[in-house]
Amino acid sequence: MSLNQDxxxxxEADLQRVFEITEMLFEDESHLHAGHAGAASGGGHFKLTLISPEFQGLNTVARHRAIYAALSSHFPDAIHALSIQALTPNERPSSV
Structure with missing residues (x-):
């Protein structure tokens, strides 16, 4: 198992403590950024899709802030960059 899988x-555990999660997909995209100056610090590049009813009534910025707050202990050592798609179950695309 790789460091980034750990x-x-x-x-995921930190997010599950904060949110009622319908679906969650974390992807490690660090390999796409090899050689990037930020990657040299050891933090990974990740993509997150998170579906939660708790996002209802929140705009995109508020959703992202809530996720960043839940993961705050991981920045910048473990997470250098994070791409987020935060949706309610009603906004869920059919391909997630």
Whole structure:
């Protein structure tokens, strides 16, 4: 198991403590950024899709802030960059 797979398990646990999660997909995109100056710090590049009814009534910025707050202990050591798609179950695309 890779370092980033271990990290993802920790990220998921932190998110599950904060949100009622319908679906969650964390993807490690660090390999796409090899050689990038930020990657040299050891933090990974990740993509998160998180579906939760708790996002109802929140705009995109508020949703992202809530996720960043839940993962705050992982920045910048474990997470250098995070791409987020935060949706309610009603906004869920059919391909997630």
């Amino acid at each position: 990290r993802i398990r920790l990220f």
